[in-house]
Amino acid sequence: MQIAEKDFRRLFEYVKSNFGVNLEKKKTLIEGRLSNYIIQEGFDGFHDYLDDVFRDKSGGKINTLMTKLTTNYTYFMREETHYKFMQEVALPYWTQNLKTKDLRIWSAGCASGEEAYTTAMVLKEWFGAKIQGWDATVLATDISVRVLEMAKEGVYPLEHFEHLPRAWRDKYFTKLSEDKFKIKDVLAKSVHFGQFNLMGNFSRFKKKFHIIFCRNVMIYFDSPTKQALAKRYHDALEVGGYLFIGLSETLSGIQGDFQQVQPSIYRRIK
Numbered sequence: 001m002q003i004a005e006k007d008f009r010r011l012f013e014y015v016k017s018n019f020g021v022n023l024e025k026k027k028t029l030i031e032g033r034l035s036n037y038i039i040q041e042g043f044d045g046f047h048d049y050l051d052d053v054f055r056d057k058s059g060g061k062i063n064t065l066m067t068k069l070t071t072n073y074t075y076f077m078r079e080e081t082h083y084k085f086m087q088e089v090a091l092p093y094w095t096q097n098l099k100t101k102d103l104r105i106w107s108a109g110c111a112s113g114e115e116a117y118t119t120a121m122v123l124k125e126w127f128g129a130k131i132q133g134w135d136a137t138v139l140a141t142d143i144s145v146r147v148l149e150m151a152k153e154g155v156y157p158l159e160h161f162e163h164l165p166r167a168w169r170d171k172y173f174t175k176l177s178e179d180k181f182k183i184k185d186v187l188a189k190s191v192h193f194g195q196f197n198l199m200g201n202f203s204r205f206k207k208k209f210h211i212i213f214c215r216n217v218m219i220y221f222d223s224p225t226k227q228a229l230a231k232r233y234h235d236a237l238e239v240g241g242y243l244f245i246g247l248s249e250t251l252s253g254i255q256g257d258f259q260q261v262q263p264s265i266y267r268r269i270k
Contacts, residue, residue: 001035003027003046011050019066019143020199020229022222026069033068060145067144070220074114076156076164079215082244083122085265086211090242091126094210097240101133104209106236107140108198109217113151113191114160116140117183119213120190121168139209141196148193154183198229208238215264216246223253230254237268 003011011030012023023030034046043049053061077083094103105123107116116138123136142148158179161169173181196204198217212233218226233243234256243258243266245251251258251266258266 001031001038001045003031007046007050011046014054015066015069018062018199019197020225021066021070021220022225023069023220024222030069034065037068063143063145067146070144072111072216074111075160075162076114076118078114078118078163079247079264080163081247081262082213082215082265083118085262086119086122086242087126089261090211091123093240098210101135102207103134103136103211104207105136105138105211106205106209106213107138107191108196108212108214108233110140110142110148110151110193111144112147112156113140113154113193114156115213115215116151116191116193117154117172117187118164120187121164121172124172124187124190125168136190138191140191140193142193143195143197145195148195151191152188152193154188156181156183198232199225202232202236205236208241209236210238210241211244212237212241213244215244216249218245218249226251227254227256230256230258234258234268239268239270241268242266243268 008027008030015021015023034049038046038049041049043052053065056062105119107119110116120138123138124131127134127136140151155176156173158181161181169181172184172187174184176182214233218229221229230251237243245264245266247264249264251260257268257270259269261267
């Protein structure tokens with residue numbers, strides 16, 4: 001099913017204005033991800049479907065649309081080098097320099113929760129019994145209510161555990177069947193999920209973060225939006241804080257007081 005240019009433009013302009021996501025070169029992606037859904041829902045084509053979405057005042061239908069357009073396949077321990085750096089560099093630095101024992105980590109664009117839960121597992125394994133003296137809850141946000149509900153439910157297929165140590169899977173998940181596992185309360189309580197649009201107001205966060213994950217999210221944004229978001233992340237980090245972006249992403253050409261310490265890992269220097 002093809003989308004007419006007029007419908008493509010109104011969808012592109014709405015999504016860019018409200019979510020910062022740039023779909024200008026994503027026409028094929030839009031058709032691929034939405035065509036079957038539109039048919040299943042009984043619409044004649046993109047025009048009628050978009051009319052229905054934009055008439056919906058609850059926001060539920062635009063939320064479903066955004067979920068289908070922006071959610072990528074993910075899994076536990078994705079981009080493992082980030083967690084290794086976290087264990088070897090970031091956590092030692094902050095645990096030595098934080099007097100309050102209030103470690104603040106944000107998984108921005110958390111999708112179905114694998115990133116946030118992996119981060120929580122890394123924290124538990126690194127701290128060991130000493131974690132009892134720390135406030136180390138991971139904040140995980142996404143624009144999609146649907147994926148947040150999936151994350152809170154915490155049920156995942158076996159294929160999402162391929163890169164996670166077997167011992168961790170057995171420790172933090174309950175086996176429901178041969179190919180499904182559910183998060184245990186000991187880990188679920190370590191992550192707080194909430195809805196947040198990255199184009200929204202960062203002032204809702206009363207305290208700055210020590211580590212921010214925003215991986216494979218900025219690929220959807222154009223350069224001016226990336227610049228604005230990088231500035232927001234900079235201001236949301238404590239001095240010395242770390243920003244992790246996707247391995248295929250870069251802040252090259254983005255102005256700001258970030259120091260690149262490793263490919264896809266940046267630090268607020270002032």
